[in-house]
Amino acid sequence: xxxxxxxxxxxxxxxxxxxxxxxxxxxxxxxxxxxxxxxxxxxxxxxxxxxxxxxxxxxxxxxxxxxxxxxxxxxxxxxxxxxxxxxxxxxxxxxxxxxxxxxxxxxxxxxxxxxxxxxxxxxxxxxxxxxxxxxxxxxxxxxxxxxxxxxxxxxxxxxxxxxxxxxxxxxxxxxxxxxxxxxxxxxxxxxxxxxxxxxxxxxxxxxxxxxxxxxxxxxxxxxxxxxxxxxxxxxxxxxxxxxxxxxxxxxxxxxxxxxxxxxxxxxxxxxxxxxxxxxxxxxxxxxxxxxxxxxxxxxxxxxxxxxxxxxxxxxxxxxxxxxxxxxxxxxxxxxxxxxxxxxxxxxxxxxxxxxxxxxxxxxxxxxxxxxxxxxxxxxxxxxxxxxxxxxxxxxxxxxxxxxxxxxxxxxxxxxxxxxxxxxxxxxxxxxxxxxxxxxxxxxxxxxxxxxxxxxxxxxxxxxxxxxxxxxxxxxxxxxxxxxxxxxxxxxxxxxxxxxxxxxxxxxxxxxxxxxxxxxxxxxxxxxxxxxxxxxxxxxxxxxxxxxxxxxxxxxxxxxxxxxxxxxxxxxxxxxxxxxxxxxxxxxxxxxxxxxxxxxxxxxxxxxxxxxxxxxxxxxxxxxxxxxxxxxxxxxxxxxxxxxxxxxxxxxxxxxxxxxxxxxxxxxxxxxxxxxxxxxxxxxxxxxxxxxxxxxxxxxxxxxxxxxxxxxxxxxxxxxxxxxxxxxxxxxxxxxxxxxxxxxxxxxxxxxxxxxxxxxxxxxxxxxxxxxxxxxxxxxxxxxxxxxxxxxxxxxxxxxxxxxxxxxxxxxxxxx
Numbered sequence: 001x002x003x004x005x006x007x008x009x010x011x012x013x014x015x016x017x018x019x020x021x022x023x024x025x026x027x028x029x030x031x032x033x034x035x036x037x038x039x040x041x042x043x044x045x046x047x048x049x050x051x052x053x054x055x056x057x058x059x060x061x062x063x064x065x066x067x068x069x070x071x072x073x074x075x076x077x078x079x080x081x082x083x084x085x086x087x088x089x090x091x092x093x094x095x096x097x098x099x100x101x102x103x104x105x106x107x108x109x110x111x112x113x114x115x116x117x118x119x120x121x122x123x124x125x126x127x128x129x130x131x132x133x134x135x136x137x138x139x140x141x142x143x144x145x146x147x148x149x150x151x152x153x154x155x156x157x158x159x160x161x162x163x164x165x166x167x168x169x170x171x172x173x174x175x176x177x178x179x180x181x182x183x184x185x186x187x188x189x190x191x192x193x194x195x196x197x198x199x200x201x202x203x204x205x206x207x208x209x210x211x212x213x214x215x216x217x218x219x220x221x222x223x224x225x226x227x228x229x230x231x232x233x234x235x236x237x238x239x240x241x242x243x244x245x246x247x248x249x250x251x252x253x254x255x256x257x258x259x260x261x262x263x264x265x266x267x268x269x270x271x272x273x274x275x276x277x278x279x280x281x282x283x284x285x286x287x288x289x290x291x292x293x294x295x296x297x298x299x300x301x302x303x304x305x306x307x308x309x310x311x312x313x314x315x316x317x318x319x320x321x322x323x324x325x326x327x328x329x330x331x332x333x334x335x336x337x338x339x340x341x342x343x344x345x346x347x348x349x350x351x352x353x354x355x356x357x358x359x360x361x362x363x364x365x366x367x368x369x370x371x372x373x374x375x376x377x378x379x380x381x382x383x384x385x386x387x388x389x390x391x392x393x394x395x396x397x398x399x400x401x402x403x404x405x406x407x408x409x410x411x412x413x414x415x416x417x418x419x420x421x422x423x424x425x426x427x428x429x430x431x432x433x434x435x436x437x438x439x440x441x442x443x444x445x446x447x448x449x450x451x452x453x454x455x456x457x458x459x460x461x462x463x464x465x466x467x468x469x470x471x472x473x474x475x476x477x478x479x480x481x482x483x484x485x486x487x488x489x490x491x492x493x494x495x496x497x498x499x500x501x502x503x504x505x506x507x508x509x510x511x512x513x514x515x516x517x518x519x520x521x522x523x524x525x526x527x528x529x530x531x532x533x534x535x536x537x538x539x540x541x542x543x544x545x546x547x548x549x550x551x552x553x554x555x556x557x558x559x560x561x562x563x564x565x566x567x568x569x570x571x572x573x574x575x576x577x578x579x580x581x582x583x584x585x586x587x588x589x590x591x592x593x594x595x596x597x598x599x600x601x602x603x604x605x606x607x608x609x610x611x612x613x614x615x616x617x618x619x620x621x622x623x624x625x626x627x628x629x630x631x632x633x634x635x636x637x638x639x640x641x642x643x644x645x646x647x648x649x650x651x652x653x654x655x656x657x658x659x660x661x662x663x664x665x666x667x668x669x670x671x672x673x674x675x676x677x678x679x680x681x682x683x684x685x686x687x688x689x690x691x692x693x694x695x696x697x698x699x700x701x702x703x704x705x706x707x708x709x710x711x712x713x714x715x716x717x718x719x720x721x722x723x724x725x726x727x728x729x730x731x732x733x734x735x736x737x738x739x740x741x742x743x744x745x746x747x748x749x750x751x752x753x754x755x756x757x758x759x760x761x762x763x764x765x766x767x768x769x770x771x772x773x774x775x776x777x778x779x780x781x782x783x784x785x786x787x788x789x790x791x792x793x794x795x796x797x798x799x800x801x802x803x804x805x806x807x808x809x810x811x812x813x814x815x
Contacts, residue, residue: 048663053732068731075108075156076101083152083172089143090172090277092130092152096137099167104135107158114153115142119169123155124692126300143279147176221736270323270414271395277302280731283321294316295408298336298377299693303410308402311747317398318410325354325386325393330417333367334381335397336410341374343405348372350412353394354386362387379549383417399572488722488767500634508540508628511621518554518565521620524630524794525602531638536589538605540628542575543582543619549612550574551620553587556604557596564603577612592638605630640717640814656814658717661710663703665807668800671750674698674788683800685807687736687785690729690795698750700741701800701807702782708744711777714815719775720782724766724805729795733762737787737794738771740780761796766805777813
């Protein structure tokens with residue numbers, strides 16, 4: 001009975017264990033499988049139901065971290081805006097609705113406001129005046145260049161930067177000052193108040209005291225009820241007619257000034273009107289006066305110009321904004337700058353002037369260039385930090401110690417950097433990227449734009465992997481799922497540069513008997529490549545039935561079909577048979593895959609007796625103790641024939657030799673609209689279409705004059721180009737269209753050959769590609785990048801002459 005109870009207890013325990021396991025399994029199945037997942041050192045690609053790449057999350061190919069959206073659908077068409085005229089501008093309102101959609105797309109980012117002169121104008125970068133970021137709609141005030149009727153269209157943009165179709169155009173006319181001068185009104189007010197003036201009482205009674213609201217005119221000139229408020233038209237008083245301090249805070253009613261009418265920073269940028277294209281900048285320039293003025297900006301829009309002419313070195317400073325600051329706060333400052341050829345100054349700057357609560361200057365945070373390149377726009381950027389005691393920063397443009405020439409600024413930037421200024425482990429996040437510091441305060445990770453980037457990974461305080469600021473990498477272990485390249489060359493190039501050894505072999509241990517008629521012995525097939533060299537060898541035993549005569553061995557090629565004794569003959573050897581005993585015979589043939597042709601080749605060894613006694617036969621065979629073999633050996637890359645006949649008399653011409661030479665680019669440049677040289681990019685090589693600013697771009701790359709000398713009279717065997725792509729419109733990469741050109745130096749206008757070759761690239765990838773088919777030794781002296789299409793798959797940039805990883809041309813030729 002006790003044993004039975006024990007068994008019953010054990011069964012109950014076993015049942016309880018099974019129940020617990022079942023519950024834990026169900027809980028596990030309901031738990032998110034991503035709860036303890038991470039993306040280590042890479043990115044997670046996102047595909048739609050059809051397998052199309054739609055985006056990626058994580059570390060992108062340019063080193064940045066974020067969510068990148070690609071291949072998304074364009075946004076729908078927005079409803080037409082409503083317009084309200086204001087002084088020298090229009091208030092544009094979008095109601096958040098769409099003409100061809102009920103819902104706002106999830107990837108909607110902003111609404112562009114475009115202003116044109118004609119109702120059928122096409123929106124582009126030159127007509128972009130403002131943006132509305134609220135998904136539910138909103139209002140924005142845009143300034144107009146004249147008081148003429150303007151036309152406004154809205155264009156939606158998604159997170160991938162793709163624009164949708166424009167809305168219908170709506171016409172609006174800005175308001176213009178059409179009322180009396182304030183000075184005349186004030187004089188009238190004083191006259192009306194003084195009843196001792198003859199006739200004033202009569203006029204006052206005629207006008208009516210009820211026409212003036214209390215405090216309608218301030219500055220102590222007019223009392224309440226002096227002039228009727230209805231006599232002052234809206235927007236009828238210009239800024240120049242009101243003296244400083246004339247309007248007091250109590251006299252500004254709630255709602256009288258809207259946020260869009262105040263010059264404040266835009267988004268995270270603390271600089272009001274950073275592109276200098278609205279009334280805020282115009283007012284700043286008007287108030288400051290000479291030597292400051294408006295001028296054409298960077299390629300499009302408006303910039304701020306400073307005439308730096310001075311008898312003695314002078315500091316020309318233009319305040320843009322005053323912002324509250326905490327001690328230790330960090331800012332990222334930047335601006336596009338352009339100087340004249342005769343510019344002479346200590347530096348061109350954008351700076352933050354640190355001030356205390358009493359207005360004392362505590363120091364300056366300066367970003368500058370001391371040697372700007374005349375005539376070319378360049379961007380200056382840098383990071384600054386506020387000292388102790390700072391309560392505000394005055395953001396300024398400055399030409400320091402200037403005496404001659406002029407300077408222009410555009411696209412100013414002042415953005416807060418989040419993170420501590422100093423001390424131990426910390427993170428800094430700003431517009432240029434991310435920096436991580438270790439416990440010692442040293443930078444461990446720098447993923448920033450415009451500066452060297454590096455990465456150090458540690459485990460337990462020990463560095464286990466590093467990518468330095470030159471792109472050199474060290475890892476404890478490396479696993480490559482895709483292709484591996486070294487210096488732009490696939491690793492297979494290095495492995496395949498030498499002989500690959502045997503590619504096919506057959507052994508013989510039995511015999512075939514033949515007579516005076518040709519007969520086959522053994523067949524062997526292999527795949528040939530046109531850029532390789534091959535050696536075919538037969539080694540076997542021949543045993544004649546009687547002494548005398550010869551045995552002839554032939555190598556025949558049946559191509560991809562069955563070989564026969566009538567197939568093409570590649571080689572013939574003959575051996576005498578003086579004895580009726582076995583002897584070793586050998587056939588060897590060296591050829592090129594180019595001569596054979598790419599693909600399958602079925603080789604056949606045939607033999608027969610000749611010139612021997614009547615009825616003679618011969619056995620061709622191998623044995624267990626003297627095996628015969630036929631093999632095909634890859635002996636290396638293709639080698640062109642360079643020998644020649646020579647009778648030894650010393651009068652024969654020099655034989656042809658093979659050369660392989662590499663030339664580094666000596667010049668390069670980009671061309672806007674496939675036409676004129678664009679100095680903005682310097683030596684960088686741009687291709688494709690990004691916006692109407694530069695249209696469809698192209699580039700030319702040239703090489704030293706030694707190339708023409710070396711290739712004179714030469715026959716090109718192979719031409720290869722090395723290019724490093726540092727950017728593409730899409731994160732997944734793009735395609736380069738390579739052509740050839742005959743320019744010996746950089747021309748003012750773009751031109752190239754029409755024959756092309758299209759090659760795919762990834763971001764930040766440098767590689768060698770074969771361009772033999774588009775390169776001719778007698779004419780071409782460089783290459784062109786010229787897709788000639790607005791398809792953004794072809795928009796990208798490549799490193800140019802004088803930059804890191806410059807273009808190179810490698811030519812293999814005989815001469």
